[in-house]
Amino acid sequence: MWESKNIETNTIHGGKKSQGEFGTLSTPIYQTSTFVFDNVQQGAQRFAGEDGGHMYSRLGNPTVEELEARMALLEGTEAAAAFGSGMGAVSSAVLALLKAGDHLVTSHRLYGCTFALFNHQLPALGIEVSFVDLADEQALRAAIRPNTKVIYGETPINPCMTVIDLDTVAAIARQHDLTTVIDNTFMSPILQRPASHGIDLVLHSATKYLNGHGDVVAGILCGPGELIDRIKMTTRKDMGAVMSPHDAWLVIRGLKTLHLRMQRHGENGQLVAEYLQDHDAVEKVYYPGLPNHPGHALLGRQMRGAGGVMAFELKGSFEQAVAFINKLQMCKRAVSLGDAETLIQHPASMTHSTYEPEELAEAGISRTLIRLAVGLENAQDIVADLGQALSVAR
Ligand code: 4LM
8 A cells, every 4th residue: 555754645645455446546436235255154254353355334345444544544543434424433432432330521612412422322321421621731630530431522622613732631641541532523634633642533524624525424533453443343333323335435535635625724714714803893703823812822733724614703792693694695504614615604503502501601602603614715705705794793
Protein backbone atom coordinates (compact mmCIF):
# COMPACT_ATOMS: atom_id res chain seq x y z
CA MET A 1 0.00 0.00 0.00
CA TRP A 2 1.44 3.37 -1.04
CA GLU A 3 1.75 6.20 1.43
CA SER A 4 3.01 9.79 1.23
CA LYS A 5 4.31 11.97 4.06
CA ASN A 6 1.81 14.61 2.85
CA ILE A 7 -1.82 14.31 3.94
CA GLU A 8 -3.08 16.08 0.79
CA THR A 9 -1.66 13.26 -1.36
CA ASN A 10 -2.91 10.60 1.03
CA THR A 11 -6.52 11.83 0.72
CA ILE A 12 -6.23 10.81 -2.95
CA HIS A 13 -3.88 7.79 -3.03
CA GLY A 14 -3.31 6.65 0.55
CA GLY A 15 -4.70 3.31 1.69
CA LYS A 16 -5.81 2.35 -1.81
CA LYS A 17 -5.54 -1.41 -1.88
CA SER A 18 -6.05 -2.56 -5.41
CA GLN A 19 -7.12 -1.41 -8.81
CA GLY A 20 -9.82 -4.05 -8.97
CA GLU A 21 -10.21 -6.83 -11.47
CA PHE A 22 -10.22 -4.52 -14.51
CA GLY A 23 -7.61 -2.00 -13.32
CA THR A 24 -10.26 0.58 -12.49
CA LEU A 25 -9.06 3.96 -11.21
CA SER A 26 -12.14 4.31 -9.05
CA THR A 27 -12.62 1.85 -6.16
CA PRO A 28 -15.06 -0.91 -7.15
CA ILE A 29 -18.38 -0.98 -5.27
CA TYR A 30 -18.78 -4.51 -3.96
CA GLN A 31 -22.56 -4.25 -3.63
CA THR A 32 -23.14 -7.64 -2.10
CA SER A 33 -24.73 -8.80 1.13
CA THR A 34 -23.00 -12.17 1.27
CA PHE A 35 -19.91 -14.05 -0.01
CA VAL A 36 -19.76 -17.56 -1.49
CA PHE A 37 -17.68 -20.32 0.18
CA ASP A 38 -15.96 -23.05 -1.86
CA ASN A 39 -17.08 -25.60 0.73
CA VAL A 40 -18.41 -25.93 4.29
CA GLN A 41 -14.88 -26.16 5.71
CA GLN A 42 -13.91 -22.81 4.20
CA GLY A 43 -17.05 -21.15 5.57
CA ALA A 44 -16.35 -22.57 9.03
CA GLN A 45 -12.72 -21.37 8.88
CA ARG A 46 -13.83 -17.87 8.01
CA PHE A 47 -16.32 -17.74 10.88
CA ALA A 48 -13.60 -19.05 13.20
CA GLY A 49 -11.33 -16.17 12.09
CA GLU A 50 -8.77 -18.59 10.62
CA ASP A 51 -9.12 -17.34 7.03
CA GLY A 52 -9.09 -13.62 6.14
CA GLY A 53 -11.87 -14.07 3.57
CA HIS A 54 -15.27 -12.39 3.70
CA MET A 55 -18.50 -13.92 5.03
CA TYR A 56 -21.29 -11.37 5.14
CA SER A 57 -21.27 -7.57 4.65
CA ARG A 58 -22.31 -6.79 8.23
CA LEU A 59 -19.03 -8.42 9.29
CA GLY A 60 -16.91 -6.79 6.59
CA ASN A 61 -17.08 -5.62 2.96
CA PRO A 62 -14.13 -4.86 0.62
CA THR A 63 -15.36 -1.38 -0.41
CA VAL A 64 -16.04 -0.42 3.21
CA GLU A 65 -12.64 -1.83 4.20
CA GLU A 66 -10.93 0.36 1.65
CA LEU A 67 -12.50 3.44 3.23
CA GLU A 68 -11.43 2.14 6.66
CA ALA A 69 -7.82 1.73 5.49
CA ARG A 70 -7.84 5.24 4.02
CA MET A 71 -9.25 6.81 7.18
CA ALA A 72 -6.79 4.99 9.44
CA LEU A 73 -3.96 6.39 7.35
CA LEU A 74 -5.36 9.94 7.41
CA GLU A 75 -5.90 9.91 11.19
CA GLY A 76 -2.57 8.18 11.84
CA THR A 77 -4.08 5.16 13.62
CA GLU A 78 -3.60 1.41 13.12
CA ALA A 79 -7.16 0.73 12.00
CA ALA A 80 -10.63 2.14 11.45
CA ALA A 81 -14.24 0.94 11.49
CA ALA A 82 -17.02 2.42 9.36
CA PHE A 83 -20.63 2.81 10.55
CA GLY A 84 -24.04 3.60 9.14
CA SER A 85 -24.07 6.99 10.92
CA GLY A 86 -22.00 9.10 13.26
CA MET A 87 -24.33 8.04 16.08
CA GLY A 88 -23.71 4.39 15.11
CA ALA A 89 -20.00 5.06 15.70
CA VAL A 90 -20.63 6.83 19.03
CA SER A 91 -22.93 4.13 20.42
CA SER A 92 -20.78 1.22 19.19
CA ALA A 93 -17.67 2.81 20.73
CA VAL A 94 -19.08 3.59 24.18
CA LEU A 95 -21.01 0.33 24.51
CA ALA A 96 -17.86 -1.63 23.69
CA LEU A 97 -15.93 0.28 26.36
CA LEU A 98 -18.48 0.57 29.19
CA LYS A 99 -20.67 -1.85 31.16
CA ALA A 100 -23.10 -1.44 34.07
CA GLY A 101 -21.28 0.05 37.06
CA ASP A 102 -18.66 1.87 34.95
CA HIS A 103 -18.37 5.66 34.80
CA LEU A 104 -18.02 7.95 31.77
CA VAL A 105 -16.65 11.50 32.05
CA THR A 106 -17.87 13.67 29.21
CA SER A 107 -18.45 17.26 28.25
CA HIS A 108 -21.39 19.42 29.34
CA ARG A 109 -21.56 20.48 25.69
CA LEU A 110 -22.01 17.82 22.99
CA TYR A 111 -23.94 17.28 19.76
CA GLY A 112 -27.61 16.88 20.79
CA CYS A 113 -28.02 13.15 20.05
CA THR A 114 -24.68 12.26 21.67
CA PHE A 115 -25.94 14.15 24.74
CA ALA A 116 -29.24 12.23 24.61
CA LEU A 117 -27.40 8.87 24.37
CA PHE A 118 -25.20 9.74 27.36
CA ASN A 119 -27.94 11.46 29.39
CA HIS A 120 -30.73 8.93 28.86
CA GLN A 121 -29.68 5.60 27.28
CA LEU A 122 -26.41 4.95 29.16
CA PRO A 123 -27.84 5.62 32.67
CA ALA A 124 -30.75 3.28 31.78
CA LEU A 125 -28.12 0.56 31.26
CA GLY A 126 -26.54 1.25 34.67
CA ILE A 127 -23.62 3.30 33.32
CA GLU A 128 -22.79 6.43 35.35
CA VAL A 129 -22.12 9.65 33.42
CA SER A 130 -20.64 12.99 34.57
CA PHE A 131 -20.97 16.07 32.36
CA VAL A 132 -18.16 18.59 32.98
CA ASP A 133 -16.34 21.38 31.16
CA LEU A 134 -13.52 19.40 29.51
CA ALA A 135 -11.72 22.66 28.72
CA ASP A 136 -11.30 23.10 32.51
CA GLU A 137 -8.45 20.82 33.63
CA GLN A 138 -9.39 21.00 37.33
CA ALA A 139 -13.03 20.13 36.60
CA LEU A 140 -11.91 17.13 34.54
CA ARG A 141 -9.53 15.88 37.24
CA ALA A 142 -12.21 16.32 39.93
CA ALA A 143 -14.75 14.29 37.93
CA ILE A 144 -12.63 11.12 37.78
CA ARG A 145 -13.79 8.30 40.11
CA PRO A 146 -12.38 4.83 40.85
CA ASN A 147 -14.88 3.32 38.36
CA THR A 148 -14.18 5.86 35.55
CA LYS A 149 -13.26 4.05 32.33
CA VAL A 150 -13.66 6.57 29.49
CA ILE A 151 -13.29 10.30 28.74
CA TYR A 152 -15.38 11.37 25.73
CA GLY A 153 -15.39 14.81 24.09
CA GLU A 154 -15.75 16.82 20.90
CA THR A 155 -13.38 19.60 19.86
CA PRO A 156 -14.33 22.16 18.70
CA ILE A 157 -17.65 21.49 20.42
CA ASN A 158 -20.95 21.61 18.56
CA PRO A 159 -22.34 24.33 18.49
CA CYS A 160 -20.34 26.88 20.55
CA MET A 161 -16.92 25.93 19.17
CA THR A 162 -15.29 25.50 22.61
CA VAL A 163 -11.83 23.98 22.13
CA ILE A 164 -10.55 21.20 24.41
CA ASP A 165 -6.79 20.79 24.91
CA LEU A 166 -6.08 17.27 23.63
CA ASP A 167 -2.62 16.99 25.22
CA THR A 168 -4.13 17.70 28.66
CA VAL A 169 -6.99 15.20 28.22
CA ALA A 170 -4.59 12.48 27.00
CA ALA A 171 -2.15 13.10 29.88
CA ILE A 172 -4.90 12.88 32.54
CA ALA A 173 -6.29 9.73 30.90
CA ARG A 174 -2.85 8.09 30.94
CA GLN A 175 -2.45 8.83 34.67
CA HIS A 176 -5.73 7.03 35.43
CA ASP A 177 -5.52 4.33 32.72
CA LEU A 178 -8.65 5.59 30.93
CA THR A 179 -9.63 5.28 27.26
CA THR A 180 -10.13 8.58 25.44
CA VAL A 181 -12.57 9.15 22.58
CA ILE A 182 -12.55 12.43 20.63
CA ASP A 183 -15.13 13.41 18.02
CA ASN A 184 -13.09 15.11 15.28
CA THR A 185 -16.07 15.83 13.00
CA PHE A 186 -15.65 19.64 12.94
CA MET A 187 -11.97 19.52 11.93
CA SER A 188 -11.43 16.41 9.77
CA PRO A 189 -7.89 14.93 9.78
CA ILE A 190 -6.79 17.80 7.55
CA LEU A 191 -7.07 20.30 10.42
CA GLN A 192 -6.59 18.11 13.51
CA ARG A 193 -5.25 14.60 14.23
CA PRO A 194 -6.20 13.73 17.82
CA ALA A 195 -4.26 10.42 17.80
CA SER A 196 -1.01 12.37 17.37
CA HIS A 197 -1.84 14.00 20.75
CA GLY A 198 -2.28 10.61 22.44
CA ILE A 199 -6.05 10.18 22.01
CA ASP A 200 -7.10 6.50 21.67
CA LEU A 201 -10.23 6.62 19.49
CA VAL A 202 -10.97 9.33 16.91
CA LEU A 203 -14.57 9.57 15.78
CA HIS A 204 -16.28 11.21 12.81
CA SER A 205 -19.74 11.83 11.58
CA ALA A 206 -18.62 11.10 7.99
CA THR A 207 -21.94 12.67 6.99
CA LYS A 208 -20.12 16.01 7.33
CA TYR A 209 -16.76 17.12 5.91
CA LEU A 210 -15.39 13.65 5.05
CA ASN A 211 -18.15 13.03 2.52
CA GLY A 212 -18.76 16.72 1.98
CA HIS A 213 -21.65 16.62 -0.47
CA GLY A 214 -24.75 16.30 1.71
CA ASP A 215 -25.80 12.94 0.27
CA VAL A 216 -24.68 10.34 2.84
CA VAL A 217 -25.26 9.59 6.55
CA ALA A 218 -22.18 7.72 7.84
CA GLY A 219 -19.68 7.39 10.68
CA ILE A 220 -16.04 6.37 11.23
CA LEU A 221 -14.01 5.33 14.26
CA CYS A 222 -10.19 5.27 14.04
CA GLY A 223 -7.90 3.73 16.66
CA PRO A 224 -5.65 0.85 17.78
CA GLY A 225 -6.05 -2.36 15.74
CA GLU A 226 -7.04 -4.60 18.64
CA LEU A 227 -9.72 -2.23 19.95
CA ILE A 228 -11.14 -1.53 16.49
CA ASP A 229 -11.30 -5.29 15.77
CA ARG A 230 -13.11 -5.84 19.06
CA ILE A 231 -15.67 -3.12 18.22
CA LYS A 232 -16.18 -4.59 14.73
CA MET A 233 -16.77 -8.07 16.12
CA THR A 234 -18.96 -7.04 19.10
CA THR A 235 -21.06 -3.87 19.09
CA ARG A 236 -20.89 -3.16 15.35
CA LYS A 237 -21.64 -6.76 14.40
CA ASP A 238 -24.31 -7.37 17.02
CA MET A 239 -26.06 -3.97 17.00
CA GLY A 240 -25.58 -3.68 13.26
CA ALA A 241 -24.88 0.01 12.54
CA VAL A 242 -22.87 -0.84 9.40
CA MET A 243 -22.05 1.38 6.43
CA SER A 244 -23.32 0.36 3.01
CA PRO A 245 -20.74 -0.25 0.23
CA HIS A 246 -22.30 2.51 -1.87
CA ASP A 247 -22.05 5.03 0.97
CA ALA A 248 -18.42 3.96 1.55
CA TRP A 249 -17.73 4.63 -2.13
CA LEU A 250 -19.29 8.10 -1.88
CA VAL A 251 -17.17 8.94 1.19
CA ILE A 252 -14.02 7.67 -0.62
CA ARG A 253 -14.92 10.00 -3.49
CA GLY A 254 -15.44 12.85 -1.03
CA LEU A 255 -12.03 12.26 0.57
CA LYS A 256 -10.23 12.99 -2.71
CA THR A 257 -11.10 16.70 -2.40
CA LEU A 258 -11.11 16.94 1.40
CA HIS A 259 -7.91 18.98 1.64
CA LEU A 260 -9.10 21.53 -0.95
CA ARG A 261 -12.55 21.78 0.61
CA MET A 262 -11.17 22.26 4.15
CA GLN A 263 -8.90 25.02 2.90
CA ARG A 264 -11.83 26.85 1.29
CA HIS A 265 -14.19 26.22 4.26
CA GLY A 266 -11.50 27.76 6.50
CA GLU A 267 -10.86 30.80 4.29
CA ASN A 268 -14.59 31.46 3.95
CA GLY A 269 -15.14 30.78 7.67
CA GLN A 270 -12.53 33.34 8.71
CA LEU A 271 -13.89 36.00 6.36
CA VAL A 272 -17.52 35.45 7.42
CA ALA A 273 -16.62 35.36 11.14
CA GLU A 274 -14.76 38.67 10.84
CA TYR A 275 -17.68 40.19 8.89
CA LEU A 276 -20.18 39.11 11.57
CA GLN A 277 -17.95 40.30 14.42
CA ASP A 278 -17.71 43.76 12.86
CA HIS A 279 -21.46 43.99 12.16
CA ASP A 280 -23.35 46.33 14.52
CA ALA A 281 -26.37 43.95 14.71
CA VAL A 282 -24.21 41.07 16.02
CA GLU A 283 -23.60 40.66 19.76
CA LYS A 284 -21.06 37.82 19.81
CA VAL A 285 -19.34 35.40 17.43
CA TYR A 286 -17.96 32.01 18.54
CA TYR A 287 -15.19 30.99 16.11
CA PRO A 288 -11.67 29.83 17.11
CA GLY A 289 -10.17 31.79 14.21
CA LEU A 290 -11.00 35.05 16.02
CA PRO A 291 -8.24 36.22 18.43
CA ASN A 292 -10.78 36.86 21.23
CA HIS A 293 -11.95 33.19 21.21
CA PRO A 294 -10.57 31.20 24.18
CA GLY A 295 -9.58 28.34 21.84
CA HIS A 296 -7.54 30.61 19.55
CA ALA A 297 -4.33 29.78 21.44
CA LEU A 298 -4.61 26.15 20.30
CA LEU A 299 -4.56 27.12 16.61
CA GLY A 300 -1.21 26.00 15.25
CA ARG A 301 -0.44 23.71 18.22
CA GLN A 302 -3.47 21.42 17.95
CA MET A 303 -5.43 22.68 14.95
CA ARG A 304 -4.13 23.62 11.49
CA GLY A 305 -7.14 25.90 10.98
CA ALA A 306 -10.45 26.94 12.53
CA GLY A 307 -12.72 25.24 9.95
CA GLY A 308 -16.06 26.37 8.58
CA VAL A 309 -18.48 26.23 11.52
CA MET A 310 -19.30 29.14 13.83
CA ALA A 311 -22.07 30.24 16.14
CA PHE A 312 -23.27 33.77 16.85
CA GLU A 313 -25.86 35.79 18.71
CA LEU A 314 -27.62 38.89 17.42
CA LYS A 315 -28.18 41.93 19.62
CA GLY A 316 -31.95 41.67 19.09
CA SER A 317 -34.70 39.42 20.39
CA PHE A 318 -35.42 35.74 19.70
CA GLU A 319 -38.08 36.87 17.17
CA GLN A 320 -35.48 38.96 15.34
CA ALA A 321 -33.11 35.98 15.21
CA VAL A 322 -35.91 33.88 13.67
CA ALA A 323 -36.77 36.65 11.18
CA PHE A 324 -33.08 36.90 10.20
CA ILE A 325 -32.80 33.15 9.52
CA ASN A 326 -36.08 33.18 7.56
CA LYS A 327 -34.92 36.10 5.39
CA LEU A 328 -31.83 34.34 4.02
CA GLN A 329 -32.02 33.59 0.31
CA MET A 330 -28.90 31.65 -0.70
CA CYS A 331 -27.87 30.14 2.65
CA LYS A 332 -29.98 27.07 3.32
CA ARG A 333 -32.01 26.58 6.50
CA ALA A 334 -30.86 23.04 7.37
CA VAL A 335 -29.08 21.08 10.07
CA SER A 336 -25.79 19.26 9.28
CA LEU A 337 -22.52 20.89 8.22
CA GLY A 338 -19.50 20.33 6.02
CA ASP A 339 -21.36 20.58 2.73
CA ALA A 340 -20.72 22.73 -0.34
CA GLU A 341 -23.84 24.75 0.53
CA THR A 342 -23.80 27.18 3.48
CA LEU A 343 -26.20 25.78 6.09
CA ILE A 344 -27.78 27.71 8.95
CA GLN A 345 -29.81 26.37 11.88
CA HIS A 346 -31.13 27.17 15.35
CA PRO A 347 -29.47 24.77 17.86
CA ALA A 348 -31.94 25.25 20.77
CA SER A 349 -34.89 24.09 18.66
CA MET A 350 -33.04 21.79 16.20
CA THR A 351 -29.69 19.98 16.72
CA HIS A 352 -29.74 20.51 20.50
CA SER A 353 -33.50 20.20 21.10
CA THR A 354 -32.66 16.98 23.03
CA TYR A 355 -31.56 19.26 25.92
CA GLU A 356 -34.09 20.43 28.52
CA PRO A 357 -34.15 24.26 28.90
CA GLU A 358 -32.02 24.12 32.07
CA GLU A 359 -29.55 21.76 30.36
CA LEU A 360 -29.27 24.23 27.46
CA ALA A 361 -28.54 27.01 29.93
CA GLU A 362 -25.90 24.85 31.65
CA ALA A 363 -24.29 24.18 28.27
CA GLY A 364 -24.34 27.88 27.36
CA ILE A 365 -26.64 27.38 24.37
CA SER A 366 -28.94 30.39 24.44
CA ARG A 367 -32.30 30.64 22.70
CA THR A 368 -30.90 33.29 20.38
CA LEU A 369 -27.80 31.29 19.37
CA ILE A 370 -27.51 30.65 15.62
CA ARG A 371 -25.12 28.13 14.03
CA LEU A 372 -23.65 28.78 10.60
CA ALA A 373 -21.78 26.09 8.63
CA VAL A 374 -20.03 28.09 5.94
CA GLY A 375 -19.95 26.39 2.54
CA LEU A 376 -17.75 26.57 -0.52
CA GLU A 377 -19.50 29.43 -2.32
CA ASN A 378 -17.72 32.70 -3.09
CA ALA A 379 -17.44 34.28 0.38
CA GLN A 380 -18.76 37.59 -0.93
CA ASP A 381 -22.07 35.91 -1.83
CA ILE A 382 -22.35 34.45 1.69
CA VAL A 383 -21.61 37.85 3.25
CA ALA A 384 -24.09 39.59 0.93
CA ASP A 385 -26.88 37.16 1.86
CA LEU A 386 -26.12 37.50 5.60
CA GLY A 387 -25.97 41.29 5.18
CA GLN A 388 -29.37 41.63 3.51
CA ALA A 389 -30.97 39.36 6.13
CA LEU A 390 -29.28 41.17 9.04
CA SER A 391 -31.24 44.29 8.10
CA VAL A 392 -34.22 42.80 10.02
CA ALA A 393 -32.15 42.67 13.21
CA ARG A 394 -31.09 46.31 13.17
C1 4LM B 1 -25.58 18.64 13.22
N1 4LM B 1 -24.52 16.56 13.78
O1 4LM B 1 -24.85 19.16 14.09
P1 4LM B 1 -24.74 11.46 12.27
N2 4LM B 1 -20.87 14.09 16.09
C2 4LM B 1 -21.03 15.40 15.82
C3 4LM B 1 -22.13 15.84 15.08
O2 4LM B 1 -22.24 17.13 14.83
C4 4LM B 1 -23.09 14.89 14.65
C5 4LM B 1 -22.89 13.55 14.98
C6 4LM B 1 -21.77 13.17 15.68
C7 4LM B 1 -25.61 17.16 13.16
C8 4LM B 1 -26.60 16.43 12.59
C9 4LM B 1 -27.96 16.91 12.32
C10 4LM B 1 -20.02 16.38 16.31
C11 4LM B 1 -24.26 15.31 13.91
C12 4LM B 1 -23.87 12.47 14.55
O3 4LM B 1 -25.79 12.49 12.02
O4 4LM B 1 -25.29 10.28 13.02
O5 4LM B 1 -23.96 11.06 11.05
O6 4LM B 1 -23.63 12.13 13.22
O7 4LM B 1 -26.21 19.32 12.41
